Amino acid sequence: MSDNNSNPKSRRDFLKIGSLIGIGAVAAGAAGYAGFAAQDGKEGHGGEAESALSDSEKKIKVLTEDGQLAEIKASELSPVQKDQYTSALQEQGREGIPGKHWVMVIDLARCRNVRACMASCQNAHHLREEQHHINVLRMQESEHTEPYFMPKPCFHCDNPPCTKVCPVDATFKRQDGIVLIDNERCIGCRFCIAACPYSARVFNWFEPKNHEEDEDLLYNVELNVPQKKGTISKCLFSADRLREGKLPYCVSACPNGVYYFGDLNEDAVTNGTSGETTRFSELIRKNAGYTLLPELGTKPNVYYLPPKNRMFPFEYNGKTTLEDEHHV
Amino acid sequence: MKTKTITINILAVLVLMMPFSLMAQSDWKVSDAKRKDSNPIAYSDKSVKAGKVVFLANCKSCHGDVGKNNGLPLIPKPTDFGEQAFHDANTEGSIFHKITDGRATMPAYGAILSEQQRGDVVNYIRSFDANFKPTASAQVVETPKSNDTEVGAPYFLEVKVDEANSEVSAILMGTFNGAKAPVVDAEIFIGIKRYFNNLPIMEAGAITNEEGVIKAIYPADLPSGEKGIGELVVYVVDQEKFGELNQSAELKLIATHPSHFSETRALWANRGNFPIWLLVTYLSMVLIAWGVMGKVVMNLFKIKKIGN
Ligand code: SF4
Ligand code: SF4
DSSP: OHHHHHOHHHHHHHHHHHHHHHHHHHHHHHHSOTTSSSOTTTTTOHHHHHHTOOTTSOEEEEEOTTSOEEEEEGGGOOOOOHHHHHHHHHHHHHHOOTTOOEEEEEEGGGOOSOOHHHHHHHHHTTOOTTOOSSEEEEEOSSTTSOOEEEEEOOOOOSSOHHHHTOTTSOEEEOTTSOEEEOTTTOOOOOHHHHHOTTOOEEEOOSOOTTTTGGGGSOOBTTTTBSOOTTSEEEOOTTHHHHHTTOOOHHHHHOSSOOEEEEEGGGTEEEETTTOOEEEHHHHHHHHTOBOSSGGGOOOOSEEEEOOOSOSSOOOBTTBSOOTTSOOO | OHHHHHHHHHHHHHHHHHHHHHTSGGGOOOOHHHHHOOOSSOOOHHHHHHHHHHHHHHTHHHHOSTTTTOOOOOSSOOOOTTOHHHHHHOOHHHHHHHHHHOBTTBOOGGGTSOHHHHHHHHHHHHTTOTTOOOOTTSOOTTOOOHHHHHOEEEEEEEEEEETTTTEEEEEEEEEETTEEEEOOSOBEEEEEOOSSSOEEOSOTTOBOOTTSEEEEEOOTTOBOTTTTEEEEEEEESOHHHHOSOEEEEEEEOBOOOOOOOOOOOSSOOSGGGSOHHHHHHHHHHHHHHHHHHHHHHHHHHHHHHHHO
């Protein structure tokens, strides 16, 4: 620790190398970019390579991009060009994960405005406090109906109006259904904000949070980090986590089992809290799941289960109604 | 100076922590009348078994396995019902009302589980109370069945797939007097592999019957990859007792038809997205315009030549 403190520059370099290697390994494992970070042939057969490892061979520790410590054989470590990795990240980010069609289900009956989803999301994507990729809204349809909380991310529409209007191809839909933004391409025209009927997009009006610390980070289009001033950001379905087989940040942060996430092509969704997997079609059928504003033809990939049989009564600011707030 | 700040910090932390400690499980009191209530469902062997199934399906995700202290790290912490202190502090009436009404992170199950189901869960929880003596008429659950105690290691797990009826059977055998004998009342997970987690196909909380068998119907219409082959995953839940026992098999399911999104655009930034009709029209217009201009220039030269 004292070493690092006395020489911040070297620590930064170390981190940089670490993140290069980390990303390289993920890219190699998941999308067939073998050979970027490690020698060919050894990457795909971790088991064999490991058993053949002689004790004399030295291993060194590297820090992966998500902050985890990993070990790698010293002989396999080779310095790489930053641009090469950025383009590899870009490529895999544009391509998506073959054969998948991600879908999210939000159970409104379970939401009690804990906002753990929002916190973990803002933390992961280095968002300022007022920027939301996912926001928990207070809803009441009309005067005599029960109020409820409604988390609202981007719906990753199958017919997205937002991507169509981007003049520079900065926002796009990939083969696994995720709608992403490339902050390096975005010119900040905000056409897409106007096009999205769900207000899912936010703009970086100011210098992003942590912009100084993030300066040296490799831009990951699947994470939108580092954020860039004057560009768009929005929910990414945690594309970086899905690549590693993990559930999105918000989904796994919720303590009340509100979120299900899965693959429509497998007809299965997994609850982020209990880890239970259910059939997507059955869940929607049994609970009368719906999507928001289906009449627009945007074909959202986020489904809601109605707030019936509530486990927790509605309560906001000590009140059980929303009478003081506007509603239609 | 420094010690003073530290003391203040510690005090501040203590004050901040107070609401949490006040919220601790042991302080959750229900009214006296509710305390004195009795469980609407009489204690019986059958009710405890039914309660276990309901518990595994609804409560386990937070409270963890009874006695293993592996509940979720929430605040307040979900009680492990293996703790005797809980049973000493709560009557069956209080447990019933706590399940029904809920509080903070504990949901109100009155809206979700029937009275019968809640009563069964109370009986299941009470079966872990060391001081609890069921009335003479009720059957004591904990009476060990001869089978339970004597069938021991090594254990064997076997899986059979009946494709005609879309049925999977998992058979758990132990050893008794040197011969194979079925293990009764063991929990076995039977599921189909999915991207994030396995999709369970056995009934929630299913346990092995007298023959050591759990049967499950699998959904043959489940989409599973382009070839329609799904991987069956079977394992014994209680690893402490049975060790790591798992089996897998291939299931014939239906093939996935991945969706293809065709991206249409209103504005085009690169050649790949540019519509061909527009490209052709634009290019021909440019060519025609240049052609006309070229022709005019040529004609000018021609006129000059003729004039000479
Ligand atoms: S919700 Fe809005 S930003 Fe998200 S895909 Fe649909 S139109 Fe685009
Ligand atoms: S703001 Fe950026 S992403 Fe949105 S339309 Fe303009 S260039 Fe495209």
